[in-house]
Amino acid sequence: MTLAETPKNNNSGNPFLTLNYEPAIECLGDDYYNEVAAEEFPQHILRWRNDVLLPHLGLDTQAVTDEHFITAFGKFQGRKPLLALCYHGYQFGEYNPSLGDGRGFLYGQVRATDGELYDFGTKGSGRTPYSRGGDGMLTLKGGVREVLAAEALHYLGVRTSRCLSMIETGLSLWRGDEPSPTRSSVMVRMSSSHIRFGTFERLHYQKRPDLSKKLLDHVIEYYYQHLVGETDKYALFYAELVKRVAKLVAQWMAAGFCHGVLNTDNMSITGESFDYGPYAFIPTFDPYFTAAYFDYYRRYCYGHQPGICQLNLEMLQEPLKAIIDKADLEVGLATFNEHYYAEYHSLMLKKLGFEQLLQPEADELLKLTIQFLQDSQVGYHQFFYEMARTFSPKWRDEPASVMNSSDIVPVPGASPIFDNWCILYHKILNNFGFDSMDVIAKTLAAHNPKTALLRPVIESIWEPIIQEDNWQPFYELVKRIQSST
Numbered sequence: 001m002t003l004a005e006t007p008k009n010n011n012s013g014n015p016f017l018t019l020n021y022e023p024a025i026e027c028l029g030d031d032y033y034n035e036v037a038a039e040e041f042p043q044h045i046l047r048w049r050n051d052v053l054l055p056h057l058g059l060d061t062q063a064v065t066d067e068h069f070i071t072a073f074g075k076f077q078g079r080k081p082l083l084a085l086c087y088h089g090y091q092f093g094e095y096n097p098s099l100g101d102g103r104g105f106l107y108g109q110v111r112a113t114d115g116e117l118y119d120f121g122t123k124g125s126g127r128t129p130y131s132r133g134g135d136g137m138l139t140l141k142g143g144v145r146e147v148l149a150a151e152a153l154h155y156l157g158v159r160t161s162r163c164l165s166m167i168e169t170g171l172s173l174w175r176g177d178e179p180s181p182t183r184s185s186v187m188v189r190m191s192s193s194h195i196r197f198g199t200f201e202r203l204h205y206q207k208r209p210d211l212s213k214k215l216l217d218h219v220i221e222y223y224y225q226h227l228v229g230e231t232d233k234y235a236l237f238y239a240e241l242v243k244r245v246a247k248l249v250a251q252w253m254a255a256g257f258c259h260g261v262l263n264t265d266n267m268s269i270t271g272e273s274f275d276y277g278p279y280a281f282i283p284t285f286d287p288y289f290t291a292a293y294f295d296y297y298r299r300y301c302y303g304h305q306p307g308i309c310q311l312n313l314e315m316l317q318e319p320l321k322a323i324i325d326k327a328d329l330e331v332g333l334a335t336f337n338e339h340y341y342a343e344y345h346s347l348m349l350k351k352l353g354f355e356q357l358l359q360p361e362a363d364e365l366l367k368l369t370i371q372f373l374q375d376s377q378v379g380y381h382q383f384f385y386e387m388a389r390t391f392s393p394k395w396r397d398e399p400a401s402v403m404n405s406s407d408i409v410p411v412p413g414a415s416p417i418f419d420n421w422c423i424l425y426h427k428i429l430n431n432f433g434f435d436s437m438d439v440i441a442k443t444l445a446a447h448n449p450k451t452a453l454l455r456p457v458i459e460s461i462w463e464p465i466i467q468e469d470n471w472q473p474f475y476e477l478v479k480r481i482q483s484s485t
């Protein structure tokens with residue numbers, strides 16, 4: 001059998017098995033993965049199918065049945081090989097050489113209608129050689145939380161992986177951070193790639209620069225295609241990765257998102273966001289807000305995210321030094337702040353209603369906004385949503401009319417910071433013609449949805465699931481997120 005062949009069986013009518021699979025990673029050879037088998041689960045209940053993604057795969061939603069999802073992504077019938085990918089990583093600053101896909105595998109790689117190659121990767125599909133003491137499983141709540149995070153981030157404009165399916169698998173799991181026994185699930189994630197910073201770190205640890213170079217050539221060929229053929233493609237790759245990661249972290253910050261576990265095994269080589277474990281959206285603007293209960297020193301708190309991503313990029317220089325000049329790596333990394341601030345400014349200005357704003361007003365408005373949000377501890381998402389909800393051209397009349405129909409902000413005179421913010425916002429509005437007010441209203445509405453995926457919201461849909469197996473609130477929440485309302 002050649003590498004690319006998939007055994008034929010009676011599932012050939014399943015649309016998921018007739019997609020354009022490309023054995024890109026598989027062709028790299030088994031220095032990068034182990035072939036594994038999927039767990040056979042006692043039960044398969046399809047809890048989530050991401051129909052929105054199917055057209056991107058060239059599939060007709062109507063033609064894909066729940067059973068197709070279950071046989072492909074719950075029973076894993078008809079596709080081989082399933083590959084547990086190898087990687088190491090810095091976890092909370094400590095190097096861990098015992099990682100790798102411990103509860104997942106690469107199911108396949110598919111060319112989508114946009115011409116890009118996507119990975120289907122599992123989570124909770126059973127033990128692998130990298131499971132260490134773990135059971136290889138994903139809790140149902142973990143699956144629900146990851147589905148929600150990915151959708152919420154996508155619709156907030158963050159470059160993220162998405163979940164294609166989530167199937168309840170009928171096992172009882174024991175976890176220290178969930179009331180146990182707790183229910184199990186298996187998820188299939190569609191991502192731009194599951195190659196992580198830690199994939200290179202492992203090859204460096206194993207003193208295999210030859211394998212690192214082969215992998216980097218692969219990464220450039222598939223995910224940085226425009227650099228193929230450039231004489232300095234390696235330096236250009238790193239500079240672009242820095243830019244992509246800087247933009248990603250700016251997107252998280254503007255979205256008010258705290259990833260929670262920014263270990264280097266959770267950093268994608270394509271600059272895409274993924275792995276939504278103990279994440280949280282910030283309730284209020286607090287740089288020290290920490291999502292993971294086990295992050296005792298607040299290493300990965302909300303405000304540290306840009307610095308941590310920059311540090312992770314710097315640590316990636318170690319394995320890349322065998323291929324890329326140190327001077328080029330340094331030049332690349334030096335651009336991080338510039339890219340980060342450009343993206344963060346642009347996104348925050350959009351949240352404030354402006355596609356573009358001249359200096360010095362732009363910087364001043366941003367500074368005052370953050371000062372007010374931090375000082376007042378008004379809800380981060382609520383503040384911007386209230387701006388969108390209550391916006392009126394009458395805000396041009398006088399500073400006191402800005403946000404005056406919202407009861408979440410201080411009354412005039414109660415907060416000097418807010419009063420200054422209103423004076424500035426009023427002045428900026430008056431720099432625009434009356435015709436622009438409609439554009440500002442639309443910009444506010446487009447960037448500040450009502451539904452924010454705060455922890456109490458997740459708990460409110462989880463409660464009916466565990467109390468009465470009622471999934472309706474979960475489906476309604478996803479629908480609200482997907483329609484940005």
Ligand SMILES: Nc1ncnc2c1ncn2[C@@H]1O[C@H](COP(=O)(O)OP(=O)(O)OP(=O)(O)O)[C@@H](O)[C@H]1O
Nearest residue numbers: 099100101102103130131134135136137275276277
């Ligand atoms: N229940 C488990 N059983 C076996 N291995 C596990 C389990 N939970 C986590 N791991 C492994 O521990 C390491 C860190 O886990 P982490 O939560 O970051 O990744 P993950 O969520 O399992 O996968 P991904 O990064 O693809 O989302 C990974 O090597 C992962 O495979």
Ligand SMILES: [Mg+2]
Nearest residue numbers: 265266274275
């Ligand atoms: Mg992970």
